[in-house]
Amino acid sequence: SAVISQKPSRDICQRGTSLTIQCQVDSQVTMMFWYRQQPGQSLTLIATANQGSEATYESGFVIDKFPISRPNLTFSTLTVSNMSPEDSSIYLCSVTKSSGNTIYFGEGSWLTVV
Amino acid sequence: RKEVEQDPGPFNVPEGATVAFNCTYSNSASQSFFWYRQDCRKEPKLLMSVYSSGNEDGRFTAQLNRASQYISLLIRDSKLSDSATYLCVVNGRGYSTLTFGKGTMLLVSP
Numbered sequence: 001s002a003v004i005s006q007k008p009s010r011d012i013c014q015r016g017t018s019l020t021i022q023c024q025v026d027s028q029v030t031m032m033f034w035y036r037q038q039p040g041q042s043l044t045l046i047a048t049a050n051q052g053s054e055a056t057y058e059s060g061f062v063i064d065k066f067p068i069s070r071p072n073l074t075f076s077t078l079t080v081s082n083m084s085p086e087d088s089s090i091y092l093c094s095v096t097k098s099s100g101n102t103i104y105f106g107e108g109s110w111l112t113v114v
Numbered sequence: 115r116k117e118v119e120q121d122p123g124p125f126n127v128p129e130g131a132t133v134a135f136n137c138t139y140s141n142s143a144s145q146s147f148f149w150y151r152q153d154c155r156k157e158p159k160l161l162m163s164v165y166s167s168g169n170e171d172g173r174f175t176a177q178l179n180r181a182s183q184y185i186s187l188l189i190r191d192s193k194l195s196d197s198a199t200y201l202c203v204v205n206g207r208g209y210s211t212l213t214f215g216k217g218t219m220l221l222v223s224p
Contacts, residue, residue, distance in 0.1 A: 040216075041216060042118075042201070042214040042215055042216040042217065043158070043201075043214040044214075045212075092157055092158075102148070102160055102163065103160075103203075103212055104160070105157040105158050105159070106157060107156070107157050108156075108157045110155070
């Protein structure tokens with residue numbers, strides 16, 4: 001498994017502002033992902049964070065709204081830009097290791113936009 | 115048809131009962147299957163992988179039916195601590211991208 005630390009764990013933000021979520025893993029991992037889970041919904045993949053290059057975004061998600069960085073193999077950030085109440089959600093960092101295709105999650109960042 | 119479908123429940127069962135969940139998937143080329151458990155206001159945690167031959171881990175048994183494109187999770191001798199949402203997860207468009215069901219809620223009562 002992997003130990004994945006996310007911060008902040010929760011935040012309440014004003015609409016129109018931006019928030020950056022950090023994800024730190026205790027070991028080098030092959031893949032890092034960012035998911036969103038809106039209330040009562042399943043997890044939705046936002047993007048794959050690529051080390052040293054631009055993230056790969058899923059349909060419906062764009063870099064201007066969700067800029068992502070991954071400067072090395074153990075760290076990534078997700079920014080939620082120009083927030084609106086619809087962005088209120090849990091944002092989860094997740095990783096896979098080269099030893100398999102099991103995915104592990106961080107504890108999540110609970111975001112409420114008011 | 116949704117990629118991964120689950121009955122949202124809730125399944126209300128007494129302690130000691132046996133309960134089973136099914137999950138159907140639409141992509142016949144899917145190769146990897148998992149059950150995750152998510153407690154209220156917590157992140158999902160891997161419960162078990164699902165292998166073609168079926169697999170068992172203590173009170174939990176997972177099975178895969180490729181012909182009918184569904185996987186199942188059986189929980190025997192339910193405990194209060196089993197109360198959670200169980201997420202069915204199927205690999206999506208590639209090795210490392212997964213599709214999650216919305217989850218099935220289980221409530222085990224005394």
